Amino acid sequence: MATRADAQEILEQLAGPDARLRDDQWTAIEALVVHRRRALVVQRTGWGKSAVYFIAAKLLRAGGHGATVIVSPLLALMRNQVAAADRAGVHAATINSSNVTDWDEIHQRVRSGELDVLLVSPERLNNPDFRDQVLPALARDAGLVVVDEAHCVSDWGHDFRPDYRRIRTLIADLGADVPVLATTATANDRVVDDVATQLGVGGQDTLVLRGGLDRESLHLSVVHAGNPAQRAAWLAAHLDALPGSGIVYTLTVAQAHDVAALLREQGFPVAAYTGSTETAEREQLEADLLANRVKALVATSALGMGFDKPDLGFVVHLGAPSSPIAYYQQVGRAGRATEKAEVILLPGREDQDVWSYFASVAFPSEALVRKVIRELETERPLSTPALEPLVDLGRSRLEMVLKVLDVDGAVRRVKGGWVGTGAAWEYDEPRYRRLDEARKREQQAMLDYQRTDDCRMAFLRRQLDDPDLAADERCGRCDNCTGARYSADVDAAAAEDTRRALMRPGVELAPRKQWPSGLGKLGLDLSGRIADGPESGRVIGRLTDLGWGARLRALLDGPDGEVPDDVAAAAVKVLAAWDWKVRPTAVMALDSDSHPVLISSLATRLAELGRLTDLGTLQYAPERRPVTAANSAYRVAALNGSWAPPAALGPGAGPVLLVDDMTDTGWTITMAARVLRAAGATAVLPFALAGTA
Structure with missing residues (x-):
């Protein structure tokens, strides 16, 4: 039977000869190794939570038990933990997005019993191959399961991750005598209760070790x-x-x-x-x-x-x-x-x-979520890129929705993408409101x-x-x-x-190079690389910049009017510093619902100062509707036909400087550039006052 002296010896291998095992550390280790209980440890950063699970892993392995599975959220954490395990003579490996080429070898080492510790990212838990081929063996043979940074399980936590909720599936498949350890430093009462419920560690037999959070240094x-x-x-x-x-x-x-x-x-x-x-x-x-x-x-x-x-x-x-x-x-x-x-x-x-910005990209409305579920009621799975043009959600929000629906049982990830399960699903609007x-x-x-x-x-x-x-x-x-x-x-x-250093204007605006997938389903014959879009462009600054951000936000949040002198001067500085491949010969403003005077006056000033032909404004088509879509494919489809074709610019017309107030996704500039290219412009050089990223 493992003793405190055994644990102390391993700690010294991990942290050096002067390290001393805390009483609560031994209490947790004893509960896991000797009594094979489930434990929730909430202790301050630097207390030594990782020492608990590495010592427990080595003692369990010495007692003939299987490998320890540690679910870790960040690559930096994994790299540090593999190095720490090696110092203690623990054979550890990690499966994450940065070592794809090693996965097959690591899976084999798991099957052959060579590894003492396997660290996995939560995203891997629902990879079809991992879930179906590796996870069952881990759940059957694991000596210990550790959920590190366990506050990620709770959507009340500051860093909730939908993938972390999948851990409960792993734990549900464990044998009754497999100990489970959940650890975090950042959990209030609500998060502790939620984590205990999510991980099934809230029963009477659970050891909860919760210490003081003062940091004396x-x-x-x-x-x-x-x-x-x-x-x-x-x-x-x-x-x-x-x-x-x-x-x-x-x-x-x-x-x-x-x-x-x-x-x-x-x-x-x-x-x-x-x-x-x-x-x-x-x-x-x-x-x-x-x-x-x-x-x-x-x-x-x-x-x-x-x-x-x-x-x-x-x-x-x-x-x-x-x-x-x-x-x-x-x-x-x-x-x-x-x-x-x-x-x-x-x-x-x-x-x-x-x-406010980060709050604006939270969980979407019930109508959008149910649209995702309906689109997956098909015989064949849909990949995320294939699903994206069918629903009005950006890629990151769509992936979040799919993960939540997967955890809730409404959809399932399989080889080839996602499928609906047919299970009833309820939009928990009161919970989202409380969140x-x-x-x-x-x-x-x-x-x-x-x-x-x-x-x-x-x-x-x-x-x-x-x-x-x-x-x-x-x-x-x-x-x-x-x-x-x-x-x-x-x-x-x-x-x-x-x-002055922060206010130096000028940020490169990289062009869109690839059409979003699925445009054919929206009636557009566009796919692959973009051959008739804009060149690399410039903005004066980003809305989040420490320098120009505040000035540009105030300008774009304010009423429409002539371009201020300081902004026009900044635009000239950006253009002067632009390393042109071919200098523009003309300038054109983009039509605008909110700032038509601002944009057209800026284009006029640039035409005068740069001795460029002023082509006026690329006007909206009468049938055009404002674009509200967040998803790339939907935006492209909505923008198609938004502008009335201008008069022909003539064969071989030189590059056109295309002026806008703000660019976010880049699709407005891309689609407008195609209109000018079709009218004869040899190139389109986009220029905007502000960018969002």
């Missing part, structure tokens, strides 16, 4: 440093003084790239890390931060759960997350093995605009955190229903407890230099 501060340029300048002025290396979080991908570029220009070794960063580059950036080769990674929430750098010296947020629970999770990256780590929030007025209300309360709590005079750590712990928090407890470390505050003052010259 974290020194929390809030600095109200002003507008985006002032906050970026504040960061540049203070970055050198922050301890060690750390993470600077931004709310959007665009902000991450802009801030990283700004800091690099000032000599700081930093890099951007976002969800769009390629896997190989992510691994290198993580390694650079671990080895202190960079001062900071400027990151979105893509660098979050599971990234483990014990000596991370600081976490700075340029912009507040929409939930104090998500904020606690992100700042928990810092100070795991240091006496002090600085945690600084630099909130901005525009944060709530970003929150929306809960998220609004979380947003308000995040605003309250910024303004509170109370202890900031106590505030966050209260949001997480910390059972160890006393009514009048204070951390004694945050700015409110100590009175020691960072000055919000920013050198005026530095702020102006930063503003």
